[in-house]
Amino acid sequence: MRRGLAVFVALALLLPLALLLMLSLARQWMWPALLPEQWQLRVWRDLLSDTAGIGSAVGRSVLMAVGVGIAATSLGFPTSRQVARHRRRGRLLALIHLPYALSPVVLGVSLLYMFLKWHLAGHMAGVMLAQLVFAYAYAVILLSGFWNAHTDALVDLARTLGAERRQVWWRVLVPMAMPMLSVCLFQTFLISWFDYPLTLLIGSGQVQTLTIRLFEYFSSGDIRLAASCAVLLMLPPLLALLVNHRLLSHSAAPHPDTLDD
Amino acid sequence: MGYMLLYSVGGTGLLSTGWTLRYWHEALQDSETWISLGYSFAIGLVSLVLALALALALQTGLGPQVRRGPLRSLLFVPLAIPALVAALLSVELFGNAGLLARLAYAAGWIARPNDFPDLLFTAAGSGIVLTYVLLVAPFLLLLLDRLARHERVDDLTWVARTLGASRWQAWRRVTLPVLLRASMPTLSVYFIVLVGAFEVPLLVGASYPQMISVLVQRKFSQFDLTSKPQAYVVACLYGVLAMSLLMALFSWCSRRENEGVNH
Numbered sequence: 001m002r003r004g005l006a007v008f009v010a011l012a013l014l015l016p017l018a019l020l021l022m023l024s025l026a027r028q029w030m031w032p033a034l035l036p037e038q039w040q041l042r043v044w045r046d047l048l049s050d051t052a053g054i055g056s057a058v059g060r061s062v063l064m065a066v067g068v069g070i071a072a073t074s075l076g077f078p079t080s081r082q083v084a085r086h087r088r089r090g091r092l093l094a095l096i097h098l099p100y101a102l103s104p105v106v107l108g109v110s111l112l113y114m115f116l117k118w119h120l121a122g123h124m125a126g127v128m129l130a131q132l133v134f135a136y137a138y139a140v141i142l143l144s145g146f147w148n149a150h151t152d153a154l155v156d157l158a159r160t161l162g163a164e165r166r167q168v169w170w171r172v173l174v175p176m177a178m179p180m181l182s183v184c185l186f187q188t189f190l191i192s193w194f195d196y197p198l199t200l201l202i203g204s205g206q207v208q209t210l211t212i213r214l215f216e217y218f219s220s221g222d223i224r225l226a227a228s229c230a231v232l233l234m235l236p237p238l239l240a241l242l243v244n245h246r247l248l249s250h251s252a253a254p255h256p257d258t259l260d261d
Numbered sequence: 262m263g264y265m266l267l268y269s270v271g272g273t274g275l276l277s278t279g280w281t282l283r284y285w286h287e288a289l290q291d292s293e294t295w296i297s298l299g300y301s302f303a304i305g306l307v308s309l310v311l312a313l314a315l316a317l318a319l320q321t322g323l324g325p326q327v328r329r330g331p332l333r334s335l336l337f338v339p340l341a342i343p344a345l346v347a348a349l350l351s352v353e354l355f356g357n358a359g360l361l362a363r364l365a366y367a368a369g370w371i372a373r374p375n376d377f378p379d380l381l382f383t384a385a386g387s388g389i390v391l392t393y394v395l396l397v398a399p400f401l402l403l404l405l406d407r408l409a410r411h412e413r414v415d416d417l418t419w420v421a422r423t424l425g426a427s428r429w430q431a432w433r434r435v436t437l438p439v440l441l442r443a444s445m446p447t448l449s450v451y452f453i454v455l456v457g458a459f460e461v462p463l464l465v466g467a468s469y470p471q472m473i474s475v476l477v478q479r480k481f482s483q484f485d486l487t488s489k490p491q492a493y494v495v496a497c498l499y500g501v502l503a504m505s506l507l508m509a510l511f512s513w514c515s516r517r518e519n520e521g522v523n524h
Contacts, residue, residue, distance in 0.1 A: 002326050003326070006323055009332065009335075010331060010332050013338050013339070015354075016342065016350050016354075019353055019360065031362075031363065031366075034364065090511070097511075100450065101500070101503040101504045101506075102504070103454075103457025103458070104457070105459050106474065106499060106500055109477055109478070196345050196459070197459045200478075214349075215345060230350075234341050238338070238341050241338070245334055248340045
């Protein structure tokens with residue numbers, strides 16, 4: 001019975017992927033057919049030859065996500081140490097959840113006016129800055145789990161052996177934290193890559209990313225293009241899952257528990 | 262936050278005519294504000310509780326299968342689904358012409374798309390809850406599985422059983438409390454994130470009542486410029502509520518932790 005349930009759950013988890021692929025490949029899929037009646041590769045050919053102009057949206061999304069990921073991780077690592085060593089660590093960590101408590105829409109609305117004044121609204125840099133608020137908070141929360149008595153002892157040891165401050169960071173701490181830093185980099189990449197509300201509000205329609213395109217296709221009823229955008233959007237995390245599911249072991253909301261050992 | 266407060270009392274903004282509490286008065290009098298706030302918290306709570314129940318049921322039903330082979334990797338798949346795609350999938354699965362309705366037709370239960378029960382766009386929020394339950398439950402299952410191993414629930418259950426507890430008693434008195442206590446910090450953050458959710462309620466929610474993020478965005482982007490300060494009022498109100506809730510949850514969690522250390 002357990003095996004049966006396991007097979008059912010596995011199929012249910014594969015269903016969304018299969019459905020998205022079928023939607024992007026269907027030429028005709030009328031009610032009440034269970035499977036598409038006719039197939040086509042047109043949408044994907046169009047995507048690859050970029051007749052729909054999705055290429056630039058994908059490029060912009062990648063650029064923004066890579067930038068946000070690198071900035072959040074490199075800023076978050078030193079900050080997480082300060083936070084972890086702070087006397088009121090618990091209270092600080094709770095405060096860092098503020099962007100998540102406010103939700104992207106409320107935060108986006110409150111940032112928008114300031115960004116309008118600083119001419120950041122409607123620009124890629126502005127959207128990235130807003131996404132960075134979330135990504136940075138996420139990085140600090142995730143990486144604060146790295147610091148413990150063991151890391152402190154190693155820092156002391158390295159300093160006693162004559163290492164300079166810089167050397168301690170680059171030769172000891174960064175290599176030690178590498179697995180966690182790569183998880184952090186990937187997850188903060190995803191925060192930007194998956195973001196819709198902040199791009200909508202701060203971007204004010206000027207910053208066309210993959211998620212904005214997906215929403216436009218979906219609301220205009222072009223389900224084939226929307227489904228292919230969705231497949232593209234899920235490609236990086238699915239590839240990461242194939243390579244090493246540890247990379248996904250912390251999901252988009254910050255939480256202290258890892259899903260892996 | 263400071264700016265939102267300022268805008269909402271007319272201290273700044275495009276149509277500002279000086280300091281006023283008019284917008285606060287209007288928004289606080291508007292039943293939509295309160296309904297939306299209550300609705301958001303209710304949807305968040307129901308989604309999370311149902312997802313947790315599903316995860317616990319699957320954990321009991323699957324047993325060690327959760328840790329084995331392809332199923333373990335597949336349980337990570339929902340983490341690769343952004344909210345926007347989850348909403349799209351929801352429409353294609355549970356909509357009137359969706360896959361489920363087609364299956365119902367093939368089984369001979371319905372004759373037309375309209376015969377299929379409305380799951381999406383309902384005032385009760387069934388579509389939003391359904392989407393979130395399915396999206397969050399696999400993640401919670403992975404979390405519970407890891408916590409169960411970390412807290413050595415199997416050993417504890419075994420002790421309880423040798424002391425004469427029935428299978429149900431051991432689950433109810435040992436497994437459940439241990440897992441709930443261990444997962445509480447993560448669950449509270451998830452709850453807040455679900456309450457403030459935007460994409461899913463925007464795409465599969467009803468036009469009334471609306472969840473708080475959808476309401477703020479709508480009020481904010483209306484052409485009527487006097488509705489902008491109201492959006493800030495609602496946003497302020499929500500921000501204060503969500504933050505104090507989160508603080509309360511965190512202090513409760515850390516108190517529980519300290520108690521655990523003292524015992």
